[in-house]
Structure formats: structure tokens, C-alpha cells
Amino acid sequence: MGKKWMIATITILFTLLTIGVDTVSAQGKFSDVPNGSWGHSEIHYLKDKGIVNGKGNGLFGPNDKLTRAQAATIIVNAIGKGTMKINQNSSTYPDVRTNFWAYSSIERATQLGIFQGGQNGLFHPNDYISRAQMATIIARTFKLTGGSVSRFSDVGNQFWNTADIAALEMNGIVELGDRFRPNEYGSRAEFTTYLARALEPQFRVSNDGTVLFKGTVNVATTLNVRSAPNTNSSIIGTLVKGETVDVYGMDGEWLRIKYNGNAGYVHQSYIKQVKEPIKSPTPPTPIEKVIAQGKVTSATLNVRRGPSVNTEKIGQLSEGTIVEIYTYENDWAKIKYNGEFAYVSKNYLTSSAGSNSLKDLxxxxxxxxxxxxxxxxxxxxxxxxxxxxxxxxxxxxxxxxxxxxxxxxxxxxxxxxxxxxxxxxxxxxxxxxxxxxxxxxxxxxxxxxxxxxxxxxxxxxxxxxxxxxxxxxxxxxxxxxxxxxxxxxxxxxxxxxxxxxxxxxxxxxxxxxxxxxxxxxxxxxxxxxxxxxxxxxx
Ligand SMILES: [Zn+2]
The missing domain is CATH 3.40.630.40 (Zn-dependent exopeptidases)
Structure with missing residues (x-):
């Protein structure tokens, strides 16, 4: 075989193998997503629409992690390729070649502002996505909004994408629970299920169990329902005097309610509480505290999105840089980088623990x-x-x-x-x-x-x-x-x-x-x- 042919054949083989991860399986249900399993209806709904495919042999791999390339492909499958022109000759990202199997989906998702590259301009197509990133992808794709405070105990007000996670809560995309586990990798089942719920309201979960209280509208005539907790946001509807609303949360002086199935806000001064609280409002999550300072000891130190070398690299620190450390997760120190939480290896930081080791705790x-x-x-x-x-x-x-x-x-x-x-x-x-x-x-x-x-x-x-x-x-x-x-x-x-x-x-x-x-x-x-x-x- 000539060299050119060999390269071409290898490229085709590689493409087929990679696509093979997502080939359409035989008609019927995925045997590893049985009746009654979490996300069963949602996953098969998207399968029937051809938006997600199995791994072959009738398997879906519900617990498998999901790469950025796979997530971009599934999202574009769901919302369509659209009419935007994709340049077939030049990629936005140096690490996504135009013959990469997910190239056009990645370009399209980038055009739509759903994905963006890291600071160095790379896309990192094979990096796994975290549950927090999953939330941002879904919220951006469907322009979901609803609140700036999450009810999950592990999503504080200062977390980098609290608003996206709160939007998923408010819109019934995720079930409420104690923890969201934002820094853990998301699974194929989770991503697919959340996507189906965003696409198709019938699958949305009712988080009614967490209604804080019921109230009646107490105004002379009508009360505006707004898309965000401020008077500059758009009016998505009106309520009339005496109407009953379920209050799901509070943002400052604004109450989160549902209006026609969507998240909406009304000012608290116009809602009269009619019942004792069903559940006391979750106290605001305390702002995360600096527990130590560290000094970078290596020539350069990579800054990553999550506490793992498999997460996106979002920047670099140079030797001698002083960082404030919020917590440690195994061998990783949580720091702030460009206003967002990020992680660096703690092995290349000297800790300044000592006289102020437990500062402000x-x-x-x-x-x-x-x-x-x-x-x-x-x-x-x-x-x-x-x-x-x-x-x-x-x-x-x-x-x-x-x-x-x-x-x-x-x-x-x-x-x-x-x-x-x-x-x-x-x-x-x-x-x-x-x-x-x-x-x-x-x-x-x-x-x-x-x-x-x-x-x-x-x-x-x-x-x-x-x-x-x-x-x-x-x-x-x-x-x-x-x-x-x-x-x-x-x-x-x-x-x-x-x-x-x-x-x-x-x-x-x-x-x-x-x-x-x-x-x-x-x-x-x-x-x-x-x-x-x-x-x-x-
Ligand atoms: Zn005792």
C-alpha cells in the first residue's frame, strides 16, 4: 500500500472507530438502561429521535464519562445543524482538526456560544466534562435562567456557574437533593437525561416537594412576573389579585415562583404568605473562605478547571506567584483564577500555614x-x-x-x-x-x-x-x-x-x-x- 493510501486508510479507520462509540444500535431498548432505571424514558426518547446512539451491541454505557467532543455532538444533534456556514478548511481550535469526527459539531456549538476554548485557544475535545460544565452547556443551549442561588449544599454563591445550576433546579431539569457534586465527572445517562428534560417539558421533574410556602397576590390590580429578580428584566406574565402562587426560593427581595412552567420572579412585598413554611428557607451558603496562602515553587504551574489533570487547563501561574487557597481536594489546591474557582497541584505550592493557619474559620x-x-x-x-x-x-x-x-x-x-x-x-x-x-x-x-x-x-x-x-x-x-x-x-x-x-x-x-x-x-x-x-x- 502506498504511503498516501495508508494515511488515508488509517484516517478513515480512526474516524470509523471513533464514530463507532456512538453508532446507532439495533431497534429496541438499551439493555443496560432497563425499565425503571434512572433516566430510562429520557434516554430512550432521545435514542428514538436519533440524538443519542449506543456503543453497539445494544449498550448505552449510562455510567461512562462524556468527552467535550461527544457532548458537543449530542447537543448539535438535538438542536440541529442550523444554517450557519462552517468553514471546512480552517478550524477554530488548533487541537480540533477539520477531519476530526466531531469537527462540525464543535464548530457549530462554538458559533452558538455554547462551548468556548480555554485560555490558550485549545478545545481539549477528549477532556471529560464535569457535572458543573454539563449544567452550563444545558443552560446555555436552552437559555435557561432562574435564580442566582442554588439549593444544593455544595454549590455556594461564589461557585463559577451557580446561576446555571440554579437554572436547572428552577426549570425542573435536575432533581433536588443535598449535593450536586459539581466537580465530579458527568455521565452519559446524566447528560442525556438532562438534555431530554430541557427539550421536552413532559420529562421535567417537579421540584414541588421543595415549595417554601404558598402565597396570595396582594395588589390592587395585577402583578408583573419577571424573568429575573429585578425590575430591569423582562415581564413574562401577570398575576391578578388573590391568585395563589408556590414560592420556590428567594433572591434578595424577590420570590421565585413558577409561571406557565417557567421560572419567574415577583417582588415579595406583593405576596402574602398563606401557610406556615413547609420547609424553612435554606440559609445562604456561607461565602467560601481563604484557609491559607501558597507560593508557586515551579517555573510554571498549570491552572485547571477541576481537581484533576483530565480537566481543562485554563491558565498558568509563574514561579513566586502568591495564591489564596480555599480548600484542598486530595493533591489539589482550590484557588481563584480570573475571578473563578480553579485548581492547581498543591505539590508546587509552599503553604504559608502557621500563625494564621485557620484564618477566619x-x-x-x-x-x-x-x-x-x-x-x-x-x-x-x-x-x-x-x-x-x-x-x-x-x-x-x-x-x-x-x-x-x-x-x-x-x-x-x-x-x-x-x-x-x-x-x-x-x-x-x-x-x-x-x-x-x-x-x-x-x-x-x-x-x-x-x-x-x-x-x-x-x-x-x-x-x-x-x-x-x-x-x-x-x-x-x-x-x-x-x-x-x-x-x-x-x-x-x-x-x-x-x-x-x-x-x-x-x-x-x-x-x-x-x-x-x-x-x-x-x-x-x-x-x-x-x-x-x-x-x-x-
Ligand atoms: Zn459527656
Whole structure:
């Protein structure tokens, strides 16, 4: 075979192989998207319309990740190629050649403003898309709007595409739940299902379960319904006096309602609440805080969209650049880049953790028991005294570390468990740390254990419990009883990352001896502080 022919053949083969990922399967249903599975109707609806195809052999690959090229192709399949001319000789992106299988879809999606390249002008066609990116693609394609506040606990007001995720919530494209998992990769099933719901209102989910309250229109004549929470936005309809509306959320002084199935806004002063709240409004997500500063130690450091080398590179930092770090995810530091959250490898940052390591973190310290409730007793010790002594020392160390400690009690007074949790929730604290001391009828029982609860911030609480327990065991030479799941009220009812530490057994002579040492409070408080710093990877 001549060289030219060989290249041509390889190109055709490559094209066929790549397209093969999305070949039309035989008539019928995908065997890996069975009846009753999530997205079953939506996926088969788009299959029947020829918008998505299977992998061959009757399989859809619902849990497979989706590349940017695949997403662009599916979107263009859904909305049509249109009449815009695509230059067949010159690509917008250096990394998408004109003979690439998804070339024309990528060009079309770019013309429509649905996709854009990274800072270096590359498209990265084979990068996988995150769930957040998925939301932006769907919102842009269908011009979905509706709110600037997401009800998912992991989509804060400062997240780079909160408005797009909120639009999907408001328009019934995504089911509401605790978390949206914006930085995780999206799956083929998720993308296809959301797309079908955007295309076809019959598939939209009713998020009625999260109606905050019902209201009646309280105006002289008519009330304008607007497309966004301000008077500059367009009027999408009117309501008359006495009409009932379901209120789904609030943006400042504006209430989010549904109008003819779409998101709309009315000013709160014209809506009279007719029922007790079905569910109390979600408190605004606290603004993310800087936990440390870092200095770039390599000649250049890539800035990426997500915490993975597989995510889009959106820029580069040069050696010596100082960045503010918001959190760590495995080996990645979350920073802000051009006003958006982004990630860099933490291995090329020196951390400035130290005197200000826990800057501005609100940490509730909860000395167990108090007043009429002494807690447990033994070997001449009372739990309520030990917990207070340790907690006051911890308060001091946290202040030195730049944190904002908040105490549920600072003296010998009784406080209900519910009030302790409410105190932390009302303060929207970042961490909740309850201090206790154990006892047992078996005087041999000894050691330190730290409890976490799975109701809220489960993963985070487990990690914090383990790091604090580890430090206490290490620094005080305690028996390691572990960080474990438990159901104590204060850690179940607090909504933030929280733990309950059982420092040791005052019924055990060895543990009690340590508790009587003059430097006990200081040692324990230092260990807990180190455990917190470990948790934040400082
Ligand atoms: Zn206790």
C-alpha cells in the first residue's frame, strides 16, 4: 500500500472507530438502561429521535464519562445543524482538526456560544466534562435562567456557574437533593437525561416537594412576573389579585415562583404568605473562605478547571506567584483564577500555614455538660470541669491561629443539647467540636475515641474525627479507640462538619493521671488544633 493510501486508510479507520462509540444500535431498548432505571424514558426518547446512539451491541454505557467532543455532538444533534456556514478548511481550535469526527459539531456549538476554548485557544475535545460544565452547556443551549442561588449544599454563591445550576433546579431539569457534586465527572445517562428534560417539558421533574410556602397576590390590580429578580428584566406574565402562587426560593427581595412552567420572579412585598413554611428557607451558603496562602515553587504551574489533570487547563501561574487557597481536594489546591474557582497541584505550592493557619474559620467549641449536669465522675475528677478547661485552652489556641472560636459555654452553666446544636447552626459555623470525657464500670477501659455522624457533612466529619483522634493518641500516648460513626444529638443536629471527642476514661487510673497533669489542657488543645490543621491539609 502506498504511503498516501495508508494515511488515508488509517484516517478513515480512526474516524470509523471513533464514530463507532456512538453508532446507532439495533431497534429496541438499551439493555443496560432497563425499565425503571434512572433516566430510562429520557434516554430512550432521545435514542428514538436519533440524538443519542449506543456503543453497539445494544449498550448505552449510562455510567461512562462524556468527552467535550461527544457532548458537543449530542447537543448539535438535538438542536440541529442550523444554517450557519462552517468553514471546512480552517478550524477554530488548533487541537480540533477539520477531519476530526466531531469537527462540525464543535464548530457549530462554538458559533452558538455554547462551548468556548480555554485560555490558550485549545478545545481539549477528549477532556471529560464535569457535572458543573454539563449544567452550563444545558443552560446555555436552552437559555435557561432562574435564580442566582442554588439549593444544593455544595454549590455556594461564589461557585463559577451557580446561576446555571440554579437554572436547572428552577426549570425542573435536575432533581433536588443535598449535593450536586459539581466537580465530579458527568455521565452519559446524566447528560442525556438532562438534555431530554430541557427539550421536552413532559420529562421535567417537579421540584414541588421543595415549595417554601404558598402565597396570595396582594395588589390592587395585577402583578408583573419577571424573568429575573429585578425590575430591569423582562415581564413574562401577570398575576391578578388573590391568585395563589408556590414560592420556590428567594433572591434578595424577590420570590421565585413558577409561571406557565417557567421560572419567574415577583417582588415579595406583593405576596402574602398563606401557610406556615413547609420547609424553612435554606440559609445562604456561607461565602467560601481563604484557609491559607501558597507560593508557586515551579517555573510554571498549570491552572485547571477541576481537581484533576483530565480537566481543562485554563491558565498558568509563574514561579513566586502568591495564591489564596480555599480548600484542598486530595493533591489539589482550590484557588481563584480570573475571578473563578480553579485548581492547581498543591505539590508546587509552599503553604504559608502557621500563625494564621485557620484564618477566619468559625469553629464552635462545645464543652460537654455543665451546671446541674456534671457529666461523669471518677478518680476525683468531674467531666464538666475537664471539658471546660480543655475548651477554654482550645479557644485561646484557635484565636492565635486566626480562627474565630465560638463557645457554647465559658463557665459552669447548664445548656440543653438542642441549644448547643442550634447555636452552631445559627452561627453557620465551619466546624463543631464537642469535648467530652468517658467513663466505664470496667476501670480497665481506656483510650481516646472521636465520634462523627453521617447526617450532615458525613465525609468531612469522618475525616476530621480521624485526624483529631490520631493527634490525641499520638501526642498524649492514649490508646487508639478510633474515629467512629455515632448518633449523639449534638453531632447529628449540627449541619456543618462536626465531631464529638471522648478524651479518655476518667474511671481508668492511667487516663485519669494524665488528666490531672498541669499541662493536660494545653496538650489536649494543641493536639486538637493539629488535628484540625491536618484535616485542612495545612
Ligand atoms: Zn459527656
Amino acid at each position: 468559625k469553629i464552635v467549641v462545645d464543652p460537654g455538660h455543665g451546671g446541674k449536669d456534671p457529666g461523669t465522675a471518677g478518680n476525683g475528677l468531674h467531666e464538666k470541669d475537664i471539658t471546660l478547661g480543655v475548651s477554654l485552652e482550645l479557644e485561646r489556641l484557635l484565636k492565635d491561629a486566626g480562627a474565630k472560636p465560638m463557645m457554647t459555654r465559658r463557665d459552669d452553666q447548664f445548656i440543653e443539647l438542642n441549644d448547643r446544636a442550634k447555636f452552631a447552626n445559627d452561627a453557620q459555623a465551619d466546624l463543631f467540636i464537642s469535648i467530652h470525657v468517658n467513663s466505664s464500670t470496667a476501670t480497665s477501659a481506656n483510650g481516646t475515641e472521636t465520634w462523627w455522624n453521617s447526617t450532615h457533612a458525613s465525609k468531612e466529619s469522618e475525616a476530621l474525627a480521624k485526624s483529631i483522634n490520631h493527634r490525641l493518641v499520638q501526642e498524649l500516648g492514649m490508646t487508639d479507640r478510633g474515629g467512629k460513626a455515632g448518633n449523639f444529638l449534638v453531632i447529628r443536629a449540627t449541619k456543618m462538619t462536626g465531631v464529638l471527642v471522648e478524651l479518655g476514661f476518667l474511671t481508668n487510673s492511667n487516663d485519669a493521671q494524665k488528666m490531672k497533669a498541669a499541662d493536660y489542657n494545653q496538650k489536649v488543645a494543641k493536639s486538637i488544633l493539629k488535628g484540625i490543621e491536618d484535616y485542612y491539609h495545612l
